Amino acid sequence: MKHRVVGRRFDRTTEHRTAMFRNMVTSLLQHERITTTTPKAKDLKRIAEKIITQAKRGTVHARRLVHRDVRDAEVLQKLFGPIAERFKTRPGGYTRLIRIGRRQGDNAELAVVELVDRSAPQTETDGDVEGAKESK
8 A cells, every 4th residue: 555655756766866867957957948747747736846945044054955956056146046035935936837749759748847937038839829829
């Protein structure tokens, strides 16, 4: 029975799984939007929310705790700078999960994980949709 067991194993060792999610969190914070499978996205969301909450504190201790998972110095600066300021008043829910369909090769369900209120420019598909609306 799986009482009180949280998280999935993804058929990986603990070390592999930990490294995978550390890389995914770093990529999410760097690009503010990543595409992955839905189960990984759900687990990533939990980890990312905790890291952003730590970054909002802004203390040296919080920076050291986050540095265990986010080893890139530029991403750490971005996290404790603009990202922490952006979410300062938000009590939680820093990420959004959008299901986008299935992968061509293995039919795995895909999802986009992105930061809410992200400041990145719009993608090409967003611009095409807006252009289509204006021409009507």
